[in-house]
Amino acid sequence: MSKETAFAQINPMVCFIYIIGAMALCMFTIHPVAGFAVLFMTLLCYVNVCGRVVLKKLPLLLVVYMILSLSNPVFNTRGETILFTYFGGRPFTLEALCYGMVLSAMFISVMLLFGIYNRMMTSEKLIYIFGGLAPNMGLILSMVLRFVPHYGNQIKKISMARHIKEEGKYSKVTNLLSAMTTWSLEAGIVTADSMKCRGYGCGKRGRFSIYSFKRKDIVVLFLTILLFLTVMVCRVKGGLDAVFIPHIKIIGRDNIYFVIAMCAMVLYLAIPIVINVTEAVKWYILRLKA
């Protein structure tokens, strides 16, 4: 694992809101130009956040994209321009193909965003977010994360101790899990009683966090919300309208809302890249001085 990028170091709450917002933007975009712009920007972001290694995945993505786009006209036969017919007259239409291409672009963008999410939102950040909104759930989350490797080791120990005993596969699993149940519950009760003795549940509840809310976080949060709302307003005003079936009709450059929405969308998805690149440039200059 490489070290965290600059964007991953901003406040997890902001990060989470940003990614959810980006996914929403992708899912609501069926305008072809906007769709491909979003796909391009998310791809840039993905490479920027996850490193150049992911470029190896590009051919695979392309194959998935082709399959998804080409499969849409097979399921969906509506549309005016028939490219060719197969299976004795089942039409393969241009409109359905275009629709499929835009939908696949959207689908791949969302998948890339989930890739970014998996990379940036580590489990401790999720606990930080949950801990603020729902303290009990946050506590459970962090405990389970600790218990899982712990129990994995214990299962290994128990199965090693029972190794010599000859038993069937299923009775072995059953016995192992029964033993695990007793052991883990008893250990859990001890933990709980120890928590209670140290004053869990009385007094005001604090929480541990290593994340602070800096000026940079506020700026990013503000930009995120502003750009997201801009795009949504333009959408409602019809700036990103596109109809594919029965014939293609899309909003063009002459619509002012379309231009604004496109700019806002590209800017929105450029936020992580800008942050990461600025940080890299800063370091480069610092190194030059040294």
Added chain:
Amino acid sequence: MQGKSLKRTVVYTAMIVLAVLVLIIFWKFGNRNHYVFGTLLVICGMLPVICGFEKKRSQAREIVLISVMSALAIVSRMAFAIVPHFKPMAGIIMITGMAFGPTAGFISGMISLLISNFAFAQGPWTPWQMFAFGIAGFVAGLLYDKGIINEKKRIVTAIIGGIIVVLFVGPIMDTSTFFLADGMMGDVTPWAIYLSGLPVNAVHAAATVVTLFLLCPPMLERINRIKVKYEI
């Protein structure tokens, strides 16, 4: 104490009202993206349980026991992946619901799926899986409270567990597939998706029947012993 509890109630009620409002706005102005709508609906479905759990000041023991059972479900999913036809996740979540009540079952189902997806992969299906397995734990807990299933009726419990998987867990996850495919492929009838999901669900249900048949009596026995020993 009273003031804080009241404040929390207000905050949570506001959250749910806000969620519903956002849903209505999405439905009115969005391009009727079914997947987003459905996912938000699922999240709204999880909110009341989470809020109820947060609102009552839980005992340390309750929290730890739920964590322990969730961790057991996750570990057994990972450790026994090689044993054929043995998918203990749903089974253990149901046992949690039976032993510690419907709410505990729901929460442990949600947490188990959320965390085991860190090991596998988070995706658009995560909220749906969380909800589906939460419901499995919840229903098992309800049935146990009614006395329909318990550790003495080994076969009945196992079969009802399988039925829960076919009726609740499978269809909820298929619905997520349907919404995703609906966006992708245009005209897909829901029945096609549910029918194509049926074999997978049947295998999952059979695995759950096997798991519950093997695990339910010994595990519940152990849990009851602990309950008596520590007066829970």
